[in-house]
Amino acid sequence: MKAEKGNKVKVHYTGTLNDGSVFDTSIGREPLEFELGSGQVIPGFEEAIMGMEIGEKKTVTIPSNEAYGEYSEEKIFELPRQSFPSNIDEALGQTVQLGDQSGNVFLAKILEVTDETVKMDTNHPLAGKDLTFEIELIEIN
Incomplete structure (x- = not known):
């Protein structure tokens, strides 16, 4: 069979x-x-x-x-820092779970944290x- x-x-x-x-x-x-x-x-x-x-x-x-x-640069984006908890610096390099306004959940790797923005990569690892x-x-x- x-x-x-x-x-x-x-x-x-x-x-x-x-x-x-x-x-x-x-x-x-x-x-x-x-x-x-x-x-x-x-x-x-x-x-x-x-x-x-x-x-x-x-x-x-x-x-x-x-x-x-394929790895896509379009799946890297920046969000306003105030959208995240204050301890976001500690998560640099880690993968976190996020949700959008439609209730969809996705994973994002934190690439960079500045005073204004958090740069994230939502490509699959x-x-x-x-x-x-x-x-x-x-x-x-």
């Missing part, structure tokens, strides 16, 4: 960057379970699993445009990076 769109699958995986550093893995945890074709994982990851059989292992490199997208995954298909339902 081969994995196809609509199947619920369980996989073990390890994701690495070009320098070999591991950014995520399911090893030591429960396998990742999701429905193929549902958009729950990045497109390139889903594509890699299509057609795999239970017990099959493969290594794939997913280009950034099929993963978390893995944007612009090619990702390599070692994948093992454990189960198909």
Whole structure:
């Protein structure tokens, strides 16, 4: 039986960057379970699993445009300092959770804090990076 769109699958995986550093893995945890074709994982990851059989292992490199997208300067912006708590200086370099007026929540890395503004980067931390995954298909339902 081969994995196809609509199947619920369980996989073990390890994701690495070009320098070999591991950014995520399911090893030591429960396998990742999701429905193929549902958009729950990045497109390139889903594509890699299509057609795999239970017990099959493969290594794939997913280009950034099929993963978390290209890094975009347009996702860096400045907000007025008074919009933030007074201890924002302590968060420099950290990723914080923000909300917009529509109630959407997103993550932003604080790049710079001045007396007037806070410069933030809302790109995904893995944007612009090619990702390599070692994948093992454990189960198909």
